[in-house]
Amino acid sequence: MPGGIFDGYDPKIPGLAAKKSYMIVTILIAVVVVLLIFNPFVTIGAGERGIVLNFGAVQPIVLGEGLHMLIPIMQKVVKMDVRVHKSQTNAEASSRDLQEVTSVIAINYHILPDKANVVFQSIGTSYKDRIIDPAVQEIVKAVTARYTAEELITKRPVVSSEMKGGLVERLIKHQIVVDEFSIMNFSFSKLFMEAIESKQTAEQLALKASRDLDRIKIEAEQKITQAKAEAEALRLQKENISPDLIKLRRIEATLKAIDKWNGIMPKVTSQNMPFIDVKDFDHDPDKQQTHK
Numbered sequence: 522m523p524g525g526i527f528d529g530y531d532p533k534i535p536g537l538a539a540k541k542s543y544m545i546v547t548i549l550i551a552v553v554v555v556l557l558i559f560n561p562f563v564t565i566g567a568g569e570r571g572i573v574l575n576f577g578a579v580q581p582i583v584l585g586e587g588l589h590m591l592i593p594i595m596q597k598v599v600k601m602d603v604r605v606h607k608s609q610t611n612a613e614a615s616s617r618d619l620q621e622v623t624s625v626i627a628i629n630y631h632i633l634p635d636k637a638n639v640v641f642q643s644i645g646t647s648y649k650d651r652i653i654d655p656a657v658q659e660i661v662k663a664v665t666a667r668y669t670a671e672e673l674i675t676k677r678p679v680v681s682s683e684m685k686g687g688l689v690e691r692l693i694k695h696q697i698v699v700d701e702f703s704i705m706n707f708s709f710s711k712l713f714m715e716a717i718e719s720k721q722t723a724e725q726l727a728l729k730a731s732r733d734l735d736r737i738k739i740e741a742e743q744k745i746t747q748a749k750a751e752a753e754a755l756r757l758q759k760e761n762i763s764p765d766l767i768k769l770r771r772i773e774a775t776l777k778a779i780d781k782w783n784g785i786m787p788k789v790t791s792q793n794m795p796f797i798d799v800k801d802f803d804h805d806p807d808k809q810q811t812h813k
Contacts, residue, residue, distance in 0.1 A: 561590055562588060562591070563584070563589050563598045564587070565586050565589065565600065566586065568603060568604035569586065569600045570585065570600070570634050571585075571589065572584075572600075572637060572638045573597075573598055573638075574596065574597045574598070577597075579638050583635055583637050584598060601632070601646065603633075605629050605630065605700055606630060606649075607627065608628050608649055608657075609625065610626045610653075610657040611624070612661035614666065615666060616669055616670040616673060617666060617672075620669075620709055620713050621710050622665055622670060622673060622709060623708045623709075624661050624704060624706070624707055625704070626657050626684070626703075627703050627705050628688070628701060629699075630698060630700060631697075640695065640697070648695065652692065652695050653697065656692055657688060660688045661684060664687065665680075667683075670713060674717075677707075680704070681703065685699065685702035688702060
């Protein structure tokens with residue numbers, strides 16, 4: 522059988538073919554065992570990077586996601602998570618007016634994927650405890666000291682922006698990126714909180730009193746305006762009263778009395794009996810003079 526594994530088979534040497542087959546199978550089994558023992562393959566999962574170590578020395582290459590082959594015994598791979606993580610830190614500081622302030626700071630961060638080997642070499646995998654938490658503490662103390670306790674509340678967006686800027690600048694030096702920054706809570710001493718509450722109550726009462734005063738002033742002005750209008754109306758009415766107007770009103774009253782009278786003369790006069798002054802109907806001045 523030329524070209525096969527039994528090349529050189531000599532029927533005069535019994536068992537030679539079987540011996541060669543046994544050697545090949547043995548070699549294949551040995552290779553499989555070596556592969557299983559030394560495992561020269563590594564898989565980098567999603568959101569991870571592989572740090573290659575040659576006899577413990579960090580190499581410049583960073584392995585991305587997927588399957589990679591290593592040199593057994595010589596090379597080793599350490600996996601690092603480069604996804605976004607959340608960190609929450611409690612920081613104590615003093616305000617500019619020497620009030621004790623306790624802040625709860627939450628950040629989202631991740632390490633630069635292509636710098637994972639640098640982070641591993643200079644910091645290791647405990648970068649949160651060794652770098653992030655101390656940086657948060659220092660930035661919070663520095664920024665808080667520039668504001669009064671009241672300003673920390675009223676200017677919270679500005680304070681948060683300053684803290685985030687300082688933290689971003691600090692952590693990027695260690696190949697760590699700050700994605701989000703937020704102040705979860707500011708807490709102060711009990712005495713300060715009571716003082717703030719008293720101040721707010723006083724301001725609310727002052728505002729209510731001011732509004733009540735404005736309302737009273739408006740109502741007084743309305744009454745003054747109404748009184749002036751009524752006085753002006755009376756003045757105009759008084760100016761318009763004349764002897765002719767008085768005479769006209771008397772005639773109108775007499776006519777109304779006539780309309781109500783039934784034409785029967787009462788035996789006893791009373792207030793209900795209409796009294797007609799014929800002089801009211803006399804419009805001739807000469808007759809009025811003769812009558813007089």
